[in-house]
Amino acid sequence: MRYDAVVVGAGFAGMYMLHKLRGLGLSVRVFETGDGVGGTWYWNRYPGARCDVESMEYSYSFDEELQQEWEWTQRYPSQPEILRYANHVADRFDLRRDIQFETRVTGAGYDETANLWRVRTDRGEHEARYLITAVGCLSAARIPDFPGVGAFRGPSYHTGRWPHEGVDFAGQRVAVIGTGSSGIQAIPVIAAQAEHVTVFQRTANYSLPAWNRPMEPEYAQWVKANYPEIRTTMRTSVNGVMSTFNETSALEVTEEDRRREFETRWAKGGASFLGAYGDIAINPDANELTAEFVRAKIRETVTDPRVAELLAPKDHPIGTKRICIDTDYYATYNRPNVTLVDVRAAPIEEITASGVRTADAEYTADMIVYATGYDAMTGPLLGIDITGKGGLSLRRKWEAGPRTYLGLMTAGFPNMFTITGPGSPSVLSNMIVSIEQHVDWIAGCLERLRADGVATIDADPAAEDAWVEHVNEVAGRTLYMRANSWYLGANIPGKPRVFMPYVGGVGAYRSRCDQITADGYPGFVLS
Numbered sequence: 001m002r003y004d005a006v007v008v009g010a011g012f013a014g015m016y017m018l019h020k021l022r023g024l025g026l027s028v029r030v031f032e033t034g035d036g037v038g039g040t041w042y043w044n045r046y047p048g049a050r051c052d053v054e055s056m057e058y059s060y061s062f063d064e065e066l067q068q069e070w071e072w073t074q075r076y077p078s079q080p081e082i083l084r085y086a087n088h089v090a091d092r093f094d095l096r097r098d099i100q101f102e103t104r105v106t107g108a109g110y111d112e113t114a115n116l117w118r119v120r121t122d123r124g125e126h127e128a129r130y131l132i133t134a135v136g137c138l139s140a141a142r143i144p145d146f147p148g149v150g151a152f153r154g155p156s157y158h159t160g161r162w163p164h165e166g167v168d169f170a171g172q173r174v175a176v177i178g179t180g181s182s183g184i185q186a187i188p189v190i191a192a193q194a195e196h197v198t199v200f201q202r203t204a205n206y207s208l209p210a211w212n213r214p215m216e217p218e219y220a221q222w223v224k225a226n227y228p229e230i231r232t233t234m235r236t237s238v239n240g241v242m243s244t245f246n247e248t249s250a251l252e253v254t255e256e257d258r259r260r261e262f263e264t265r266w267a268k269g270g271a272s273f274l275g276a277y278g279d280i281a282i283n284p285d286a287n288e289l290t291a292e293f294v295r296a297k298i299r300e301t302v303t304d305p306r307v308a309e310l311l312a313p314k315d316h317p318i319g320t321k322r323i324c325i326d327t328d329y330y331a332t333y334n335r336p337n338v339t340l341v342d343v344r345a346a347p348i349e350e351i352t353a354s355g356v357r358t359a360d361a362e363y364t365a366d367m368i369v370y371a372t373g374y375d376a377m378t379g380p381l382l383g384i385d386i387t388g389k390g391g392l393s394l395r396r397k398w399e400a401g402p403r404t405y406l407g408l409m410t411a412g413f414p415n416m417f418t419i420t421g422p423g424s425p426s427v428l429s430n431m432i433v434s435i436e437q438h439v440d441w442i443a444g445c446l447e448r449l450r451a452d453g454v455a456t457i458d459a460d461p462a463a464e465d466a467w468v469e470h471v472n473e474v475a476g477r478t479l480y481m482r483a484n485s486w487y488l489g490a491n492i493p494g495k496p497r498v499f500m501p502y503v504g505g506v507g508a509y510r511s512r513c514d515q516i517t518a519d520g521y522p523g524f525v526l527s
């Protein structure tokens with residue numbers, strides 16, 4: 001079939017892109033591997049899965065009636081609630097009729113002569129003028145290739161591919177591998193049900209309390225009444241959220257003031273803790289003061305000092321790996337049915353038929369939960385065999401790391417757009433804000449091309465080089481480069497170490513994109 005646009009993925013990015021393109025009168029087909037909408041929130045059904053951005057902020061802003069009618073029930077929305085919201089949006093805008101579910105896009109090649117994308121799926125081929133990837137930054141779930149992964153006799157699950165029918169942990173000895181965001185959310189809930197949980201930790205991560213609670217109706221009403229200003233604040237902020245970011249240096253204030261500020265933000269809960277001072281992300285001393293405050297909280301909470309020390313992160317600055325937001329994570333280690341295993345000291349050597357064997361012991365388990373994360377940002381894109389002009393393969397082009405102009409296009413792949421692609425704020429922000437900004441920009445661009453009779457748009461290689469350099473340069477001014485994070489591809493053996501998201505901030509990035517539109521698309525080649 002032939003369409004004006006093919007969109008890959010039906011998470012929040014693909015859903016809104018479809019709605020926008022329909023509004024332009026374009027014919028659109030969305031392909032989605034899963035059998036429903038929601039992306040991340042469709043796949044990640046693990047116990048405790050929850051958004052780290054407050055629900056009044058983690059929601060679409062493009063439709064006034066939608067944002068007024070939807071009622072969130074909790075301060076931080078749980079996965080089931082976000083999935084209900086995604087389905088509500090799909091119903092409300094009648095999106096499903098243009099989405100083909102249970103269909104994976106396997107390849108896409110640009111046909112220069114016809115100026116068309118030829119899109120291959122596991123169910124047939126299609127053609128489109130525009131190819132828009134909405135594949136997500138965290139959708140390529142990854143299990144490390146431990147020897148013996150297939151040998152385990154019991155069931156094993158990846159948090160990002162959780163069975164729809166759920167998992168009953170009662171009476172089970174559960175091995176949980178991984179203590180990133182997903183592990184930190186899942187472990188307390190699993191521990192409350194299972195007979196025993198053995199947690200395998202390679203890297204201790206900083207986690208801040210969510211203090212999640214039911215939504216206060218007065219608060220929801222206040223936000224709804226003030227959405228126009230609130231959404232503007234979010235769009236022009238650093239991370240796409242409403243919370244206040246203090247510009248002062250942590251080193252300029254007295255110890256007493258600093259403690260008060262940290263305590264206040266800790267008591268409020270959530271990631272706004274990292275906005276306590278303006279130099280936490282850039283100054284090692286300011287960062288260390290912040291990190292030490294969190295370590296002290298861990299030591300206060302965890303009764304066994306040996307376990308507390310293992311849980312207190314010391315090998316990377318706070319905020320340089322994705323910050324975690326939890327409910328009772330550290331206190332869970334005070335339970336008699338939870339054991340922490342340090343696999344930095346004694347690495348996992350093998351998954352056996354009956355459990356997990358590390359360099360110094362074997363741990364028996366009835367089930368294994370892999371909370372081992374994703375091949376982030378580039379994984380989902382490079383999972384598709386994409387070829388551009390002259391048969392240039394995206395995999396080949398990005399061999400040494402992703403190269404994009406603004407995270408929106410990559411030179412040599414005309415009429416292909418990447419929503420929240422590498423080189424844009426994406427995973428460093430409230431992603432719905434970044435998604436809406438990209439979708440609006442792309443739709444505005446296509447409208448303009450049509451009005452001006454322009455058939456193709458591509459990134460100019462020189463502009464792309466300059467943007468890649470800028471992305472690296474800004475990241476280089478921060479402490480982000482000091483952590484072995486998935487932002488840098490460090491969780492995947494052999495993946496190039498390139499800092500992928502843009503740390504320049506959501507507001508500054510938006511202004512730049514808007515200016516480029518206003519100036520007639522400098523840095524893009526239109527023909």
Ligand code: FAD
Nearest residue numbers: 009011012013032033039040051052104105135136430431
């Ligand atoms: P996704 O939701 O990932 O959707 C992409 C879709 O594309 C998927 O459904 C996938 O199946 C499909 N797809 C991929 N490749 C193909 C293919 N080749 N063919 C067909 N379909 C394909 N963000 C925040 O802002 N705050 C948070 O607190 C937060 N918490 C998160 C917690 C977890 C556990 C995870 C995994 C992510 C979290 N995120 C969070 C990021 C989250 O991914 C985004 O907020 C948002 O949901 C991304 O939407 P998306 O549409 O861009 O991508």
